[in-house]
Structure formats: structure tokens, C-alpha cells
Amino acid sequence: DVKVTQSSRYLVKRTGEKVFLECVQDMDHENMFWYRQDPGLGLRLIYFSYDVKMKEKGDIPEGYSVSREKKERFSLILESASTNQTSMYLCASSPTGTWGSPLHFGNGTRLTVT
């Protein structure tokens, strides 16, 4: 079974802090993704990566950056956390190949920015 592990289940941070969300997958997947999920808005793509050191912006990249130094690890960085970044953050991975492979999600990190 694919395992996608997010380092924290719950996080509480203060406005202006730099926040790191970590994600590790154990299935040698090329693609990794960060989504955020908010009530009524569904899942929205922040960034994704299709290879080590490669990244592409998703639909809502503003205020975020990412890092992928190793294939198994994909980090989401909030440079200066703001209250509107309070959300559920979901990491996912998928194998390469045909466009639109199923995504495998981690358990999520619920971030609260006060």
C-alpha cells in the first residue's frame, strides 16, 4: 500500500511565522502535490512537483513556496503565515505515466494561524 506521511496532524502558528509542512511518500512516485481544502471550496492545488528540484505552480500559489530536494520528500513553506492560510493541507503523490493517475493522499495537516 502507498503510504504518504505528513509530519504534523495539527499545527498552530502565529501570524508572520515561517511555517514548514513536510510530506514523505514511500512508493517512489515521481509526482507530489500540495492541496488545501476549505469548506465550500473543495480541494485547490497549491503546487506540485514532477521530479526532484522541479516544481510547478498550481491554482493558488500566492504566499507559498515548495521544496523537493529528494524524490520521497515534498515540503510546503508558508513564508509569512497569515490568518487566511488557516486550512486543511493535504499532500498527495502519484506515479508518472498517463495523465491523470490516481492521487494517494496523506492524513492531512490542519493548520491554524492566529
Added chain:
Amino acid sequence: QKEVEQNSGPLSVPEGAIASLNCTYSDRGSQSFFWYRQYSGKSPELIMFIYSNGDKEDGRFTAQLNKASQYVSLLIRDSQPSDSATYLCAQGGTGRRALTFGSGTRLQVQP
């Protein structure tokens, strides 16, 4: 217009009935479609995916795809209270590896 549209619900069905969940999409280039189930406070888990027009069955679940009409549906037969969750429709294959998700339909199965 959102790329993937779902009725937010809640859709309420009695135990043992068939639940029908629908999803429409706007991008005719979509090649793959996915149904995820998400329990409250949990992350989405994949139920089914479908690439071709027609029906695909897996146990109590049937996914239906109609590319001409741009809709995809999920039927759950013999609904159980444990099926109560939010069901997310997603599309892929539009030139990027990421999936585009609908907002989800909340299903309630009444005992």
C-alpha cells in the same frame, strides 16, 4: 464556471437504497475521472476511477461516464450508514498531472 461541478447536498437516502451522485465537467479534454470518499476530518480515499465511456462496476459501486454529455456519476447500491461521507469527483488528463476536484457531495444514509 467551475471546471468540475457537484451538488453539495446533503443527499439523503434510506439504508438499502441506491445512492446516485453526479458530477459535470467543462473540459472536453479530460481523459480520466475519479471518485473519492472523504469522512469528516479524514483525507480523501480513492473509490473508483474510469477512463472510458460506459459503466465500470466494483462491488456495490458503479461509475458511469458519458463524455458526450460531460458528466460522470457514481451509484452506490445497498447503501449503508457507513457510506455516509462526502464524495469528491475529480478529473484528470487535461495536460497536467494534478487532478481538478469538485467541491463534493455530502451523502447521508439513514438507518
